[in-house]
Amino acid sequence: MEATALSVGKSVLNGALGYAKSAIAEEVALQLGIQRDHAFVSDELEMMQSFLMEAHEERDDNKVVKTWVKQVRDTAYDVEDSLQDFAVRLERPSWWRFPRTLLERHRVAKKMKELRAKVEDVSQRNVRYRLIKGSGSKATAATEQSSIIAAAIFGVDDARRAAKEESQRVDLVQLINKEGDDLRVIAVWGTGGDIGQTSIIRAAYKNPDTQSKFPSRAWVRVTHPFSSKGFVQSLVNQFLAVEGFKDILDTEKTAHNLVQEFDGYVKEKRFLIVLTDLCTIEEWDQIEKCLPNNNKGSRIIVSTTQVEVASLCAGQDSQASELKQLSADHTLYAFYDKDIPADLMNGYTRKIVKSLHLLTENLYEGERY
Template structure:
C-alpha cells in the first residue's frame, strides 16, 4: 500500500513538474510578471520528487511519511491546476486585456504567492521532521540528524549558483558581437523604474568611454508622435556630435542654427536627415517606456544597419513586447543587475563574435 501511494505521488508530482518546466508555463509566468515564483515552485517540486524517489527506494513504512506523500500529491494537483488555468485564461484576448489592469495583475500575483507558500510549507515539513533519509549507499555509521537538512540546503544553494552563472551582464550584451546592428530589449518584473536605473548606468558609462559616436535617450510619449520622436532624436544626435568635436565658437553658432532648423522640418525631411546622419556613424539609442509593438514597428524601420556596431536598447513594461522587438527566436536571460526585489531580463539574438 505504501509503495502504491509513493508511486501515485511520484506520478502526479512528475506530471506537475513537467508542466511547471514547460514552455507554456514559462510563457505564462513571463507575461504575468511572476517568473521568480514560477521558478521557485518548479525547483521545489524537483526537490520533492527526489525525496519521493528516495522514500520509494527505502520502502519507508512510517505513517508520517504516508501523510507527507499525500500532501505532496495534493499540492502537485494544485500547482498543475493553477498553471493550466492561467494558461487557458491568458489565451482569451478579452481576459488578457482585463488582466492588464493593475488590480487583476495583483490578484494573479497574490494567487501565485499563496501557491508558492503552500509548496514551500510542504517541502519544509520533510526537513523539519526528517521524514526521508538521504539517497545513495547506506553508510556503516549512522548519519547525523542534520544530514537530510544539509543535503536539502546544498541542493538549493547549488540551484542558486547555477542560476547566477546563467545570468548575463548588460554591458556584455552591448559590447559583444560583430558590427551588425543589435537590438536588446529589457523587461523587469516590478515596473519601469528599476530597469531604467540599470540601463541609465550603462548608458552613462558608454558616453564617458565614447565607444559610440552618437547617443540618444528617448522617452516614448503616449500617444506616440512620430514627428516629436524624430525631432528629439536628431537634436540629441547633433548635440552629442558637437560635444565630441569640440569645435570653435563659430561652429557652435552654426550648430545652434541647425538645431533651430530641425524644429521646423517636416516629417519626411526629418526622416531623410535622420537616415543619412545615422548611416555614417555608430550610435547607441535607448527607447524608454515602449508600450506597444506597433510603436516599435514604426520606429525600427528607420534605424539603418550601418555595420558600425550600433546598438538599440528597448525598455518596456510588457514582456511580450520586449520579445517581439527582437524576434520570435530571441534568447531571454536574467541580468546580473537584478535585485532581490526585482528580476530584470534581456531579450536578444545570439551573435557570432568571431
C-alpha cells in the first residue's frame, strides 16, 4: 500500500483519537449526556488505529484496503469536527439559556448516534470483508470467507430490493410459527444495533401465538468462551420454569446425565430457543451439537451482528428477507431455510442426532479427567 495513504490515514486517526480521549471531549460528553456513545466511538477509533498499524506491517497493496483506509480517514475527520463543534456549543452561555435548549440537545444526541453508527459500520467493514488479514492468516481461508460473505451480502441486497420495489417484508412471528415438523433456524442480522435487534426478537418471543405454540422456550446469551454444560443446563432450567417448576438442576449434576435429561425432555416437545450475542460460526458449530431435531416443529432464533454468521447458521440453501420494522431506525434481515425436501431433511436429521451423541461422549470423557 502506498506509504502516503497509510501515513495520512494514521495521522488523521491519531488526531481524532487524541481529541476524543481528551479531558475536554470527556467533559463535553458528560455535560451533554452522551457518555456511552462517546466511549463507544473512542474505543472503535482505537481499534481502527490497531488495524491501520497491522496494515502498515503487512504492506498490503489491496485496492479495497486502500478504500477502507480512506473511509477511516474521512470518518476520523467527521468525528473530530463534530466533537469540537459540541465543545464550542457548550462554551456559549446563551446556548443553554435559549428556550430551544432541549431541541438542541436532541440534535446533538442524534448527531452522536449517527457518528456512532458510521464509526461502527466502517469498523465492522474491516471485519466483515477480512481486509486486514493479520498474522497467521491463510490466503485460502480468506478467499473462502470472502465468498461466504459475498453470498450473504447478495442475499441482503436482493431482500432490500424486494422490500423497496415490491414492499415484500416478512413478519418474524409468522416465520417462527410457520407450519413444518422439521427443526428450523432463523438468523437475524441488522444495521440498527443490538438494542433494536433484541427488541424486535423479544417482541416475537413474547407474542401470545408464539408462546402458545411453543411450550418449551428459552432465551440464552452466548457466553465467551462457550460452555456446553452451562448452555444445556440453562435451557433445561428455562424449559422447566416456563412450565411452572422451580430450577431442579444443580451444578453438581454430571454432564453425561445432564445431556441425557435434556435429550429426554425435548424428545416429545416442541421448543423455541433464542440465541443472542453469537459472534462466530465456530460458536454455532458447538451449539448446534447440543440441539436435537425432534421433528416437532422446533425453532432456533439466532441474533448476530455478523452477516456471514447469519447466512451460515441458516444453512446453505437459505434465503434473506427484510423483516417488518418496529422502528424506522432499525433495518433487520432474516436468513431462513427454504422448504427442504424430505430426503435432504432426513440426512440433516441424522447429522444432528449423531452430533448430539458425540456431544454426550465428549462431555462424559471430559469429566473423567
